[in-house]
Every structure is written in structure tokens, then in C-alpha cells.
Amino acid sequence: MLADSTNTQANGEVLWRFGSFVLWESQRRLERRGQSIRLGSRSFDLLLQLLKRAGEVISNEEFLAAVWSGVVVEEASVRVHMSNLRKALGTPDPIDDCREWIANVPLRGYRFVGRVACEAVQAGVMPATQRTAPQACEFARIPARLSRLIGRNAEVGRVIEALASRRLVTVVGSGGIGKTSVAIDVAMRQQASAPGLVGFVDLAPLHSADPVICAIACALGTAPDAPEPLQAIVQRLAGREVLLLVDSCEHVIEPLSRVLIQLLAALPSLRILATSREALRIEGEHVLRLTPLALPEGEPASLEEAMCSPAVELLVERAWAAGATAFEDCHRAMLARICRRMDGIPLAIELVAARLGAQAIADLVHRMDDPMRLYWTGTRAAIPRHRSLAAALDWSVALLNETELKLFRRLSVYSSRFDVDSALVLTADDMDPERATDALISLATKSLVVFDPEHAGKPYRLLDTTRNYAQLLLAQSKENHAMPSRHPGPPSPSPPLLAARVRLPESASGPKISFWPQWSWMDLSPHSLVLAP
Ligand SMILES: Nc1ncnc2c1ncn2[C@@H]1O[C@H](COP(=O)(O)OP(=O)(O)O)[C@@H](O)[C@H]1O
Ligand SMILES: [Mg+2]
Structure with missing residues (x-):
């Protein structure tokens, strides 16, 4: 059905907004900046499915069931209509924060990667010809998840x-x-x-x-x-x-x-x-x-059984993403052991998984069990769960080279997303830009920095937990009082942040961490970092 931009009254209508597009669900109309976009009926339905499940990967089977229900067609139909749809949507604008609207996820399906806002419009409230931009689009958008949520x-x-x-x-x-x-x-x-x-x-x-x-x-x-x-x-x-x-x-x-x-x-x-x-x-x-991700009960009999535990599933998925080779049945006990050691905490699991791209799992487990290499005695925190996350962070950080460690500490001044140039501002005085860029990429590979390609303009950020940790390291370092005066702060913070008057950590003298009271459990003394060979 083609778009109709006459004076139709929206009747209990639902609007979907992405970039400069508006999709009117009941009226089956798609517009860009007020101009109707011609879209075939199947392509329209595909788009609606994608918008309703934005951020999720939708398989061809799911599309066939939802869009061609009761009709037997080849899977290729999805491809053809998807291709038409992508052509009709074109390339997102730079402010849309994504390079394409619909990503093809090899062997799995398609995912809508743009930000989507959904809004209900009361019957008769908005004649189509007098629409003003509804306020939903002015809400800060929910950040899309880059990977699927496991086991929750x-x-x-x-x-x-x-x-x-x-x-x-x-x-x-x-x-x-x-x-x-x-x-x-x-x-x-x-x-x-x-x-x-x-x-x-x-x-x-x-x-x-x-x-x-x-x-x-x-x-x-x-x-x-x-x-x-x-x-x-x-x-x-x-x-x-x-x-x-x-x-x-x-x-x-x-x-x-x-x-x-x-x-x-x-x-x-x-x-x-x-x-x-x-x-x-x-x-x-x-x-x-929220409790940690479920761990395998007892000794799993097979890899498949181990993978029934969301903690192991997360470990395996992130390890693959980091370039680890396929796991087999013989790895099941080691995978379960790592997850237990990390107490099922997703962030700790992600940090460890990042190493499996470059380290054999047997070696990793061996090192993890060696108390000389891994510092996780009970003095750091009363709650074991906190201790294991602290240990995972310590462990990841202990293996950084000097350049990476310096950059990691300094990046804690950025409380929101940043780009390579902003990272290089922090190292301009004492680091070669090439090395600093390599260090940034390496930190992302190690999961200490999140790389989020959907935010093409500012694709990097630190998770708040990781940033708190890096802030503590910065506070303990000699650079603490030099940083903010040398570096005026994050270049061009986003308007909401400006308005909220976000400040860099102050650093009159010595460690100043009182504004992160939630980290009281993580008593980071300088000797809590063990530099593994
Ligand atoms: N169930 C899950 N499936 C996949 N990844 C997860 C899951 N839970 C957490 N993560 C990942 O673990 C990290 C920490 O999660 P986050 O939600 O930021 O924790 P919190 O808000 O409690 O500090 C993030 O990188 C997140 O993507
Ligand atoms: Mg959080």
C-alpha cells in the first residue's frame, strides 16, 4: 500500500520515528521530512517489524512468519524486499548516529540499528496536514544495545x-x-x-x-x-x-x-x-x-550443557567476538570454572573473555588459579562478588603496557562518549599520537573501553563501573593534579551534558574520590595492582 498524505485523521494512531522519518502504523504511511516515501506493502511490514524490535536480530524465518504469514515463499523474498527497503530509506544523516539503518547480520538475519521513538497519537488530535513534530522525538533516545541480552x-x-x-x-x-x-x-x-x-x-x-x-x-x-x-x-x-x-x-x-x-x-x-x-x-x-548470571550447576556433562548457563553463554559469545577459536566439549569445565571465578558478573566475564582471543583457555585458567599472578585476597571487599569484579579489572589493567595504562587512567575524565581526537588531547603532551591511537584500540579490544560503531561521531566510552575504577587509578597517580589544568576537558560535550554542568574530577591535591562513594567497597591501594609478567 502506498503512502497517503491527505487529510486523514489519525485514529488511535501509533507513530514510529527514526532520523527524519515518521512511520504511521495504522495509516501505513512512511514520510521523510513531510514527504511521502513509496514503499511496497511487504517492505512496509518488514520495516514495521524491524522498528518494533529495534536493536534485535530478526531471522528470515521470523520475517516470513510475520510478513508472509500463511503464504509459502522462498527465503529470498526477504532479501529482495529488504534490499528495496534499504534503498528506499537511503543513508542516514550524520546526526542519526548510525551508518546504515538496517544491518545484515551474517547467518542470523537483520537488525534495525537506528534510534527509534514510538508515540501514540489520540484519535483526531493530529490532522495529517498540520502535524508539528511530536515531542517524543525530543526525548533523549534509549541507547541501543549492540549485542543481545543473554539470559535475563x-x-x-x-x-x-x-x-x-x-x-x-x-x-x-x-x-x-x-x-x-x-x-x-x-x-x-x-x-x-x-x-x-x-x-x-x-x-x-x-x-x-x-x-x-x-x-x-x-x-x-x-x-x-x-x-x-x-x-x-x-x-x-x-x-x-x-x-x-x-x-x-x-x-x-x-x-x-x-x-x-x-x-x-x-x-x-x-x-x-x-x-x-x-x-x-x-x-x-x-x-x-539483580543477581549474577546463572552459573552451571555442578560439572557440566557437555559443552552444550555448559552453554545452558547464561554466564557460560556470555563468556563463549564474547570470546568468539574477541577471535577465540571454537570451544569443544573438553573446554566445558574450564569455561564453567572461569564463570564461577567471575561469580557470574557480566562485566567481569566480558573482561576475561576479551583475553581468550589471544590466550589459550587452559593457560588463562592456570594463571587465574595462580595467587601470585592474580591478586584477589579478601582484604579488598567483604562481598566476594565485588572482589571478583575488582580482581577482573585489576587483572585486565595489570596486563596493560605503560602507554595503555596511562591512557586508560586519563580517559576517566570523559564521562560520556568521545572520539579518537578527544583521546589524543589527553596524551598530546607526552605521547606519540600513533602509539596513543594504538593504545586506544587495544583498550577497546580488552573491553576496558567500549567501541560502539553506531555512534560514528564519538564511538568510544567507558562503562561507568570501569570509569570509576580508572578514576581511582588516576586519583592515585602523580598525574592527578596535572590533568585537568593541562587539558580543559572533553571537547564539545553534548548539550544535555553542558546543561547539566558536568565537571571533570577536581584534583586539588592527592586522591580525591569522595564523589564516588559507591566504590567504598573497592579499596584500591596502589599495591593492589599486580604487574604480571
Ligand atoms: N545479560 C547480559 N547479556 C549480555 N551482556 C550483558 C548482560 N548483562 C550485562 N552485560 C554486559 O556487561 C557489561 C556491564 O553491564 P551493565 O548493564 O553496564 O552493568 P551495570 O549497569 O549493572 O553496571 C556491559 O558491557 C553489558 O553489555
Ligand atoms: Mg549501569
Whole structure:
């Protein structure tokens, strides 16, 4: 069916927005900057499936079932229509943060890689010819996951269920355990299945004294410098069904709680999904504690059985991605052992998996068991889970060369995404740019820096847990007080960050880490790093 841009009234319509495109679901219309795009019916349906499950890989079988249901066709049909669709969509604009809209994932299917916002429009509210840009597109978009979420179906289900009856749900757990990953998955599903708006605000870049309300205002598309930002938010969201995902709350719990209490009181149709290392302790809050990924029970009898454990599945998937050769049955016990050693913490597993591209698993297990090489005695943290993540970080960092270690420490000044040039700013005084670039790539290979090609402009970032750790290393290093004065800070931070007045760590003298209280469990003394040969 072709697009129709006449005066049709949207009747309980659902809009899907990506880049400069708007797809009107019931009217089966696709527009770019107000211009209709001609799209065949099958291609339209393929696009709708992709948008509804943005970020997920959809197989040919799934497309055939959804788009050609009841009709027997060759798998090639998917390819042909997908090719038409890709042609019709063209290349994303630079601000769209992706190189292509639809990625072909070899042997698995297709994935929509662009950011998608979904919005419900009330019947009769918006005549097609008088549309103004609905406000959903002005919400900060949910960051797309680059890889699939492994083994969290039950947890995701529990969060969704809780959100159906509670207005504030907090996913609580230690750093690196997967809170953000689960919350993003929930938000994406809600966006795809339920009408309403989903906003996202990452509080990780905030200094504890920064006004939380400004960050939330930015994320919701209101002016952060409005005289009464809270009122501006309330006015904008009044009467709208909004789910706000507030990520990384732990270091701003006090001021955040005050703001959330006010927002929840003023906006009866607002729901909040928060992630934090500790509960917000607000009345009505529903806390869901995230436990580590399930480990194999006992000794697995086969590789297949070991892979039934999500922890092993994650280890194997990340190891393959790092270039490890295929695992066989004989590796099952070692894989299970690594995951147990990492206590099923996804971030710790990812860090170790990154090494399997260049190290034999037997050697890795052997080194992991050698207390002389791996420093994980009980003095570091009372909770074993924390100890194993600290150990995984120590271990990864202990194997960095001097250039990589220096760069890693310094990169902690960037609390949001950055590009190669921004990284080189930090090393301009004392490092050859080629070596610094190699070091950056090496850090990404070791999973200490996340490389996210969908953000072509600024593809690098540190996970907040990793950044906290690098910050501590920086605080302990002699460079601590030299850094910010030599380097004015991240070049051109994004507007929301500017508005939230993100600061670099201050560094008057000596270690100054009090603004990351959540790291009190990780007592990093300089000798806690063991430099393995
Ligand atoms: N269930 C999962 N499947 C795949 N990767 C995961 C899973 N949980 C966490 N990760 C990965 O582990 C790392 C840490 O997860 P994250 O969600 O940032 O943890 P947290 O928010 O608790 O600090 C990220 O790189 C994330 O992609
Ligand atoms: Mg997180």
C-alpha cells in the first residue's frame, strides 16, 4: 500500500520515528521530512517489524512468519524486499548516529540499528496536514544495545510486571552486574509494545552536586535553564503516559529522590524505572535486586550443557567476538570454572573473555588459579562478588603496557562518549599520537573501553563501573593534579551534558574520590595492582 498524505485523521494512531522519518502504523504511511516515501506493502511490514524490535536480530524465518504469514515463499523474498527497503530509506544523516539503518547480520538475519521513538497519537488530535513534530522525538533516545541480552528473560519479565502496577521500580545491584542492560531491554520492549513515550536519562556523568533536575529536563526535551525546570517538565508531560528510565542513580540519590518524589506527585501517569547500586528508598518504590548470571550447576556433562548457563553463554559469545577459536566439549569445565571465578558478573566475564582471543583457555585458567599472578585476597571487599569484579579489572589493567595504562587512567575524565581526537588531547603532551591511537584500540579490544560503531561521531566510552575504577587509578597517580589544568576537558560535550554542568574530577591535591562513594567497597591501594609478567 502506498503512502497517503491527505487529510486523514489519525485514529488511535501509533507513530514510529527514526532520523527524519515518521512511520504511521495504522495509516501505513512512511514520510521523510513531510514527504511521502513509496514503499511496497511487504517492505512496509518488514520495516514495521524491524522498528518494533529495534536493536534485535530478526531471522528470515521470523520475517516470513510475520510478513508472509500463511503464504509459502522462498527465503529470498526477504532479501529482495529488504534490499528495496534499504534503498528506499537511503543513508542516514550524520546526526542519526548510525551508518546504515538496517544491518545484515551474517547467518542470523537483520537488525534495525537506528534510534527509534514510538508515540501514540489520540484519535483526531493530529490532522495529517498540520502535524508539528511530536515531542517524543525530543526525548533523549534509549541507547541501543549492540549485542543481545543473554539470559535475563525472567528478570526482564519481572521488571515489566512490576511496572504494570508500580510507578517507581528500581533495579538494584552491584557495578557491572547488568542493571543498565536489563533496564534498556525493558524500555525498548515497552516502547515497542505499549503506546506511550519512553525517555532516558543517564546520570552517570553527573557530579554529585550537579542539579539532577537539569539532566532530567534535558532528557525530556525541556529547557534545563528554565526558571522552574520542574514545572516546565510537569507542564510538558501532563496527561501523557511516560516511562522515564533513570540510569545510574547511586551517586545522586539524595537530590534525585527529592526530584522524583515531586515528579511522581505532579504527574499521575508518569512511571519511573531506575537503576542504582542501592535503593532510592522513596515511598512506593519497588526494588528488584539483580543477581549474577546463572552459573552451571555442578560439572557440566557437555559443552552444550555448559552453554545452558547464561554466564557460560556470555563468556563463549564474547570470546568468539574477541577471535577465540571454537570451544569443544573438553573446554566445558574450564569455561564453567572461569564463570564461577567471575561469580557470574557480566562485566567481569566480558573482561576475561576479551583475553581468550589471544590466550589459550587452559593457560588463562592456570594463571587465574595462580595467587601470585592474580591478586584477589579478601582484604579488598567483604562481598566476594565485588572482589571478583575488582580482581577482573585489576587483572585486565595489570596486563596493560605503560602507554595503555596511562591512557586508560586519563580517559576517566570523559564521562560520556568521545572520539579518537578527544583521546589524543589527553596524551598530546607526552605521547606519540600513533602509539596513543594504538593504545586506544587495544583498550577497546580488552573491553576496558567500549567501541560502539553506531555512534560514528564519538564511538568510544567507558562503562561507568570501569570509569570509576580508572578514576581511582588516576586519583592515585602523580598525574592527578596535572590533568585537568593541562587539558580543559572533553571537547564539545553534548548539550544535555553542558546543561547539566558536568565537571571533570577536581584534583586539588592527592586522591580525591569522595564523589564516588559507591566504590567504598573497592579499596584500591596502589599495591593492589599486580604487574604480571
Ligand atoms: N545479560 C547480559 N547479556 C549480555 N551482556 C550483558 C548482560 N548483562 C550485562 N552485560 C554486559 O556487561 C557489561 C556491564 O553491564 P551493565 O548493564 O553496564 O552493568 P551495570 O549497569 O549493572 O553496571 C556491559 O558491557 C553489558 O553489555
Ligand atoms: Mg549501569
